[in-house]
Amino acid sequence: MAAEVRYATYGSEAYDLDRVVGGYALPEEQTFDVPSQRERINERLNERAEERAKARAKEESRVFGIPLLGMVGVVVAVFLMVTVLAGYIQLAQISAETSRVRSSIADLEEKAEMLEIQYEVTFNMADVESYAVNILGMTRADSAGSAYSGTVMADRAQILAEDETAGIMARLTGFLKSLPEYFG
Numbered sequence: 001m002a003a004e005v006r007y008a009t010y011g012s013e014a015y016d017l018d019r020v021v022g023g024y025a026l027p028e029e030q031t032f033d034v035p036s037q038r039e040r041i042n043e044r045l046n047e048r049a050e051e052r053a054k055a056r057a058k059e060e061s062r063v064f065g066i067p068l069l070g071m072v073g074v075v076v077a078v079f080l081m082v083t084v085l086a087g088y089i090q091l092a093q094i095s096a097e098t099s100r101v102r103s104s105i106a107d108l109e110e111k112a113e114m115l116e117i118q119y120e121v122t123f124n125m126a127d128v129e130s131y132a133v134n135i136l137g138m139t140r141a142d143s144a145g146s147a148y149s150g151t152v153m154a155d156r157a158q159i160l161a162e163d164e165t166a167g168i169m170a171r172l173t174g175f176l177k178s179l180p181e182y183f184g
Contacts, residue, residue, distance in 0.1 A: 132138040 133140070
């Protein structure tokens with residue numbers, strides 16, 4: 001058998017092992033039958049491929065073998081459904097409260113109308129005017145805003161005669177006594 005040239009690489013350099021060792025050849029008893037070795041390798045590869053396929057089938061058949069993305073999608077969908085349901089519940093509560101407030105507003109408006117009517121009846125202007133004219137003796141003003149009233153008694157004035165003999169001191173004292181009445 002002819003000597004085969006073998007090269008070994010360390011890093012980026014290649015060495016010729018035949019020059020270093022002086023020829024490298026396997027003994028006859030250690031030679032490999034290449035076709036049978038290839039068949040064994042192919043058989044082993046096929047066995048491993050079958051084992052992997054069986055393992056994958058077992059993983060797929062498991063209940064917990066759900067893909068992560070599918071689980072996340074289900075969780076998000078459930079969250080959105082719960083959120084929508086909570087929104088509908090809040091909407092129903094707000095709608096009930098709104099109808100309750102509207103009915104109370106209608107009741108209050110009705111009470112306000114009744115109180116306004118009661119106020120108008122209590123303070124009827126015709127009754128007030130009749131009371132003022134007949135009992136209090138008041139008169140209505142004319143368009144210019146002035147009212148004329150007549151008196152039953154005649155006007156009279158009385159002039160008191162002052163003592164002309166009173167001196168300056170008496171007049172000054174009278175003046176000072178009248179100041180508190182004037183400013184008071």
